[in-house]
Amino acid sequence: MFGTLVRREILDHVLRWRFLATLIITIGMYVIAAFAFISTYPKAIAAPAGGFGRSLYGGASEKAVRNRVANFVIAPRRPIAIQFAADGDDKFIPSRFGIRADDRMEFGYIRSGPGNYLLGRFQDIDWIFIVGIVLTFAAIVLSYDSISGEMEDGTLKLVLSNSISRATVLFAKFAGAFLSLLVPLAMGCLASLLVVQTSELVKFDADLWAKLGALFLLSCLYLSLIVWISIFVSAWLGRPAASLVVLLVFYVVSVLLVPGIAGVLGSQLVPVDPPNVVRAKEASLQGLPVAAGMGGGFFSRQTVDFAKMTPDEKAKYQKEQARIRAEQQKAVTMYRHEQLQRRERQLAAAIRIAMCSPYGLYKYSATALAGTGIYRYERLVKQLRTFRITLRDFFLAQERLDPKSTHPTDLASPSQFSGNIIIPDDRMLQFEEARPALAQTVRDAVIPGGLLLAVSALAFFAAFLVFARKAVT
């Protein structure tokens, strides 16, 4: 009996033009998004800034340790294949990092704004976007009248007067709507995979397949949640028009308003210093006037006449100056570090607010699962912090091999290196971003994914209770 009911439901959905419209829009978007990905991916991977993975050690290739130390190591982020499915707002996340082996600077973000600023801030389109915006809407439109429509038509009364339990009817309704939704979802994903795979730009390995599979399952879970919510509202209100309007208000709040307001609220809950304050503060920490922080119109002059100094006095003076500069730089580093941590806390707060909506839960659990976006950023920053320590130890070890050096114990001032040992490029440490295994990304996704599952269970119970107790007249 259950099978018959499900078949009937599916047929009901599939024969309607709203299903056809959903199918065309969804598959179209999957295909165009995949084409957009393959048209930008090769360029992104061959980015001009000196290649990825293999770090850049600025300047000429053969360099003495002291020059190496004072130079930035640039570690740019490489685009990864899974971004066509879960981009994670990649373009808004810092993409290049500068590290210095001496403790003078933690991280410098180097980045220009993403794309054409005239176009405003827009999301890139990936599987998450299509499921979260388009298929969520489709799920509501397909199932808003599942109970209320039949109640209005009077057919529900007839169905229930047979020897079928309400639970069977309810599950059949769910299965019908859910399986109908799987058609555009599966076809869209397949079309997208087909385009990306035939382009041969991306290597499909076991890890990528596993992550894509997990993303698909997560999308199924999310869509089932939306269907349960729709059935709940439909059974509760009993009128199709009212259910659709209430569900669309839910959609507006979950998909469009909560993510929008999360950013604003996050910025107010954890305030950070705006750029000009940062610049002024950094200038003042270095003992410079505001004008220096504003980038022009000021320069410091030598106030001491070296010509009148004895060599001893000169050395003492220079050492003292170096100590002051090192201390000032340390203060700047501390300040930057603190600001960076505040920015990270701000983001975490905003994400928690966004996760108050089912769409937010889905989006962030999918991003975590794919290991892109903000989750990749956090992991990368951690790796770079470790790498900086490794790099520092490497330089110090190299320095110890140099008989001419005074062997300083820290790198605070590279001018203290008296040796001239050369480290050729091929002996330099290279930074390679470690890609997280599926198990790691799954661990990140456990909390948002678990919450999504809990909310789905809640929606299911709510729908079940309301429908079981509904008086069908």
Add this chain to the structure above:
Amino acid sequence: MTRRVWLFAAKEIADGFYSFRVPASLILILVLFSSVSFTLAQRYQDTFADYQKRVAQNEEALRQTQTYSGIRIPIEKPPTPLMLLNIGLSENVSNSFSITRLGYPDVASVSLTTGSLLQIFPSFDLSLVIQIVFGLLALVFSYSGIAGEKEQGTLKLVCSNTIPRWEILLGKIFGNLFLLEALLAVGFGLFAFVVRFISGIALTADAWVRTFWVFLAASLYTGLIYLIGLFISSRSSRSSIALVASMFFWIAQVALLPLTVNYFVGTLMPVREDPPSARTSRAGPIYNKMMEAVRKTGGFWGMSVSSSGTLSMSGLNDEGRRIVREYIPEWVRAQEEDTKGEWDRLESARRKLEAQESVAMWIKMASPAFVFDRISANLAGTGAGSYRRFRNELLEYRQQISLWLRNENAYESVQFFDGDAGPIDVRNLPRFDISRILRWQQDVSGALPWLSGLSIAVVLFFLLAFLSFVRLDIR
């Protein structure tokens, strides 16, 4: 207009009140507009406090300027409380500009160097709320207007009387539009109340005029969506079909079109940057010659030139200074010539970005929500047009600064490169008159073509709904 039209309108209004539509909409609007206005007002206050700090810093920095070569006049675009209505470009671009001797004053996109990680969240303002919520409400008010009455059989009864059909239609339109506009007025009233009395932000007369125009645009937008909904309703055999079709239209115009077009235009029609101009530097050899001449004077000294053309030096003796002063006028001319090539490149890059944006704009114009967004950004003074005007004014102001530098004999004076004499005298420096770009008249005239486009669409859909209803077979 007969009395019956008003009678029908009154009936529609009463219907709206008795059904769940008006009370539910009212609650939604009360909650959304008050909470969103309050949250955004806080953000505006932060932005404004930051702006005031920046201005004070800039003044101090200007007073500290020691050489004419390093002169850099910072100009801040003040935030407007109307960014609550439409945030426009104000968070995408830097609102700080600087006029330097050689720099190209342009709207720069915000760099993340010191920016926030919160960029991953979409920007948010009341205009978005209006687009989404009033787009939805207008369709909810219209979907059953004709199809519903036909389904219930009441349309047949009404039309069997001696009442002309246009009177019925006009009554419906007037009644529902009155309800929608009243809800919109409640929303704007809440915005004004929260901003003025709860957050304590004083709105200038100029801001009130702009708010009024935004209200007008919002009314037109809501009216247009209502008429489109009515048209869909008159073409549908059943109200449920009208509802679902309306909702597909809603999602397409509110979310799909505006969100996807930018992405596809941005990725499929990328802007290619010109390579840096290959022209050889003229200023470089002169600078080298100058250095060579100074080197002969001996002594400990240092000299450098920054990318913005600031010349810094220390420890030069009198002979060295004399040599530098001799070379400066020629060097400055060469620098300015060199800059022209770079300016052309930046101009062309800007034009390409504008061309890309205009492609996206023409496609997005199919969405009334986008048109409304564009109008409200223009009217709030946060749109692309307003920034463009700002930039043009800055270019003009830069000319004044060049003139001032010449009048001060800056290139011949030792203070062009030598800061030993202390800060330069900036008391008679011409200042930028910010109020010139803040007048509503220009922004309104910029929005007028878009407003008229919206009005034409309103008339068009009124006629379509009218024709479709007059020719409707109501059996």
